[in-house]
Amino acid sequence: MQISGSMIPFILLAFILISGASSAHTENDFLECLSLQFRKSNSESDSIYTPLNASYSSIFQSSIRNLRPASKSGQKPVVIITPEHESQIQAAIYCSKKHGIQLKVRSGGHDYEGLSYISQTSFFIVDMRNLRSISIDTEKNTAWVQTGATLGELYYTISQKSKTLAFTAGVCPTVGVGGHFSGGGYGMMSRKHGIAADHIIDAKLIDANGQILDRESMGEDLFWAIRGGGGTSFGIVVAFEVKLIVIPETVTVFNVTRTLEQNATQLVHRWQYVADKIDDNLLLRLFLRSINSSGKRTIRASFTSLYLGRVDDLLIIMQEKFPELSLVKEDCTEMRWIESILFFAGFQGRSLDILLNRTQASTRYFKGKSDYVKQPIPEYGLKGIWKFLNQEDVNRAELQFSPYGGRIYNISESEIPFPHRSGNIFMIHYGVGWSEEENAKSGRHINWIRKLYTYMARYVSKSPRAAYFNYRDLDIGMNSIEGNTSYKQASVWGFKYFKHNFRRLVHIKSKADPTNFFRNEQSVPPVSPW
Ligand SMILES: Cc1cc2nc3c(=O)[nH]c(=O)nc-3n(C[C@H](O)[C@H](O)[C@H](O)COP(=O)(O)OP(=O)(O)OC[C@H]3O[C@@H](n4cnc5c(N)ncnc54)[C@H](O)[C@@H]3O)c2cc1C
Ligand SMILES: *[C@@H]1O[C@H](CO)[C@@H](O)[C@H](O)[C@H]1NC(C)=O
Ligand SMILES: *[C@@H]1O[C@H](CO)[C@@H](O)[C@H](O)[C@H]1NC(C)=O
Numbered sequence: 001m002q003i004s005g006s007m008i009p010f011i012l013l014a015f016i017l018i019s020g021a022s023s024a025h026t027e028n029d030f031l032e033c034l035s036l037q038f039r040k041s042n043s044e045s046d047s048i049y050t051p052l053n054a055s056y057s058s059i060f061q062s063s064i065r066n067l068r069p070a071s072k073s074g075q076k077p078v079v080i081i082t083p084e085h086e087s088q089i090q091a092a093i094y095c096s097k098k099h100g101i102q103l104k105v106r107s108g109g110h111d112y113e114g115l116s117y118i119s120q121t122s123f124f125i126v127d128m129r130n131l132r133s134i135s136i137d138t139e140k141n142t143a144w145v146q147t148g149a150t151l152g153e154l155y156y157t158i159s160q161k162s163k164t165l166a167f168t169a170g171v172c173p174t175v176g177v178g179g180h181f182s183g184g185g186y187g188m189m190s191r192k193h194g195i196a197a198d199h200i201i202d203a204k205l206i207d208a209n210g211q212i213l214d215r216e217s218m219g220e221d222l223f224w225a226i227r228g229g230g231g232t233s234f235g236i237v238v239a240f241e242v243k244l245i246v247i248p249e250t251v252t253v254f255n256v257t258r259t260l261e262q263n264a265t266q267l268v269h270r271w272q273y274v275a276d277k278i279d280d281n282l283l284l285r286l287f288l289r290s291i292n293s294s295g296k297r298t299i300r301a302s303f304t305s306l307y308l309g310r311v312d313d314l315l316i317i318m319q320e321k322f323p324e325l326s327l328v329k330e331d332c333t334e335m336r337w338i339e340s341i342l343f344f345a346g347f348q349g350r351s352l353d354i355l356l357n358r359t360q361a362s363t364r365y366f367k368g369k370s371d372y373v374k375q376p377i378p379e380y381g382l383k384g385i386w387k388f389l390n391q392e393d394v395n396r397a398e399l400q401f402s403p404y405g406g407r408i409y410n411i412s413e414s415e416i417p418f419p420h421r422s423g424n425i426f427m428i429h430y431g432v433g434w435s436e437e438e439n440a441k442s443g444r445h446i447n448w449i450r451k452l453y454t455y456m457a458r459y460v461s462k463s464p465r466a467a468y469f470n471y472r473d474l475d476i477g478m479n480s481i482e483g484n485t486s487y488k489q490a491s492v493w494g495f496k497y498f499k500h501n502f503r504r505l506v507h508i509k510s511k512a513d514p515t516n517f518f519r520n521e522q523s524v525p526p527v528s529p530w
């Protein structure tokens with residue numbers, strides 16, 4: 001048959017209508033499947049939200065921290081389920097397979113690229129918010145934490161049980177346990193105690209066959225993979241058991257700020273020779289921004305720090321190892337560890353139960369990236385960074401320098417999938433945010449951060465240029481939408497996040513989920529490199 005030019009739009013339209021109708025058909029079948037399975041397991045369908053339910057939108061948006069991913073093209077979930085029992089997750093997996101609707105799992109919703117809540121294909125969300133119980137064993141110093149819990153809920157719950165137990169994980173209280181622990185988990189105690197994933201001792205995982213596995217039944221390979229390799233490639237983690245850490249009853253915090261006029265360049269330069277080597281009990285994190293100071297642009301470096309001990313001991317260490325900062329007693333505050341959580345979250349002086357609030361004050365458009373630094377950046381290199389920061393609008397962009405060393409160095413690269421150990425002085429986090437009104441011009445901010453990243457290439461790790469999995473960045477490579485990503489294609493981003501551990505992750509994935517049921521834009525593919 002000859003197709004005339006004028007027929008093409010008609011054929012296209014017909015195709016769209018038919019495929020639209022058939023996907024709606026599939027979606028209805030999927031929904032029916034879910035309702036039926038839920039009824040079979042005696043659970044009500046009040047944990048199933050379709051776009052017809054009044055609260056669908058608020059449930060969808062409630063844990064979104066970054067407006068950028070959802071503002072791009074992409075589909076909204078066909079259904080959001082908020083399981084209260086494992087049987088509902090098993091039902092979701094069964095129906096997802098049967099009707100070919102992609103499953104995405106969301107715990108705290110903080111994924112930088114929105115991979116837990118948007119997709120390019122027809123999909124639904126298993127939102128873990130109702131599975132968030134936390135039980136602490138103060139005799140064994142352990143805790144079982146369901147993945148829908150937030151870091152704030154975990155920290156709060158521990159603090160109610162003990163003055164000397166704590167956990168080492170991230171700073172932002174609304175981050176979810178599910179994504180954070182399975183992807184690493186760096187925080188203010190990481191030099192002394194390592195990252196969250198270093199402390200996982202057991203887990204409850206639901207695999208692609210709907211089986212509920214623990215450490216023993218999943219085996220050491222799979223258990224290795226979900227401690228830093230991202231849960232999302234391997235199954236749905238329902239809970240982690242972690243070893244808690246012992247801390248002193250009193251800790252000391254300070255947040256000392258220096259501008260260029262106060263020798264910030266020299267201090268930041270010097271910091272690179274100190275930050276990973278100083279006493280393990282001390283973590284000096286650096287935040288860098290461009291500010292207006294009496295009408296003039298300058299760089300503000302904030303040395304935001306936690307010392308696991310008393311102020312007098314801290315001052316002795318600082319006097320000996322970093323006298324240039326001129327830290328004085330008045331800069332420091334002694335407090336309980338849980339109060340330091342409020343301090344670093346910007347909630348100093350508020351009541352502790354603010355840690356239980358899962359709603360963040362503001363959301364905005366955001367792009368983040370990461371790098372690892374193995375050799376100190378020279379002063380002229382830092383000045384180049386200041387130029388970039390001064391190009392962006394005041395208070396839109398921030399760099400964080402997070403020091404490594406201590407316990408992080410003492411663990412081997414292959415102990416768990418998180419490979420960034422000895423030899424990394426610090427990690428850089430690049431961030432730029434913008435508002436709704438500005439979104440039309442968002443290309444400007446994204447270009448800015450990409451140019452800065454290009455500039456930084458000469459100062460950071462190479463072959464691979466490493467990146468932190470929890471600061472997810474699709475600029476460094478992604479899988480094909482069809483789900484048939486090759487090993488070679490995935491290893492572009494895979495080696496950056498996991499170095500040589502990527503091979504083992506692929507090997508484990510090939511055994512645990514050979515059909516690639518659990519997948520997203522940056523999930524480990526199940527093809528063998530051998
Ligand atoms: C404001 C903010 C502050 C942050 N601060 C820190 C910090 O201090 N230190 C640090 O290390 N990181 C930090 N991060 C990064 C954070 O660790 C990651 O974004 C983390 O993946 C978020 O986990 P989540 O459960 O909140 O995210 P989600 O978006 O729910 O999930 C992230 C990924 O994990 C998968 N996933 C989630 N739950 C499960 C589960 N139960 N089973 C299997 N897969 C699952 C998702 O599908 C998705 O791919 C921060 C992020 C933000 C936005
Ligand atoms: C959503 O609507 C359906 C149909 O009215 C109802 O059965 C279900 O219980 C609703 N779900 C929620 C979470 O309210
Ligand atoms: C900055 O460094 C110079 C030279 O080391 C020193 O003389 C000066 O006092 C420092 N300024 C401040 C504010 O610390």
Ligand SMILES: *[C@@H]1O[C@H](CO)[C@@H](O)[C@H](O)[C@H]1NC(C)=O
Nearest residue numbers: 292294295296297393394395
């Ligand atoms: C910074 O200062 C300049 C010059 O005084 C002014 O034009 C600009 O609006 C200020 N920006 C902010 C964000 O305060």
Ligand SMILES: *[C@@H]1O[C@H](CO)[C@@H](O)[C@H](O)[C@H]1NC(C)=O
Nearest residue numbers: 255257302304343344345346
């Ligand atoms: C540290 O000080 C800077 C500058 O005043 C401020 O913007 C930042 O919020 C402070 N950080 C903490 C954790 O208090």
Ligand SMILES: *[C@@H]1O[C@H](CO)[C@@H](O)[C@H](O)[C@H]1NC(C)=O
Nearest residue numbers: 353354357358359360361362
């Ligand atoms: C939780 O925080 C949000 C944002 O700051 C606020 O609007 C809300 O009132 C808080 N909720 C409670 C119960 O305190």
Ligand SMILES: *[C@@H]1O[C@H](CO)[C@@H](O)[C@H](O)[C@H]1NC(C)=O
Nearest residue numbers: 191192193280406407408410
């Ligand atoms: C790391 O190992 C060194 C050398 O064995 C040891 O002195 C140090 O205490 C360890 N640090 C931590 C935090 O485990």
Ligand SMILES: *[C@@H]1O[C@H](CO)[C@@H](O)[C@H](O)[C@H]1NC(C)=O
Nearest residue numbers: 480482483484485486487489
């Ligand atoms: C994946 O599938 C698509 C569509 O079938 C095809 O075009 C593409 O070449 C495949 N990619 C790989 C890496 O096999």
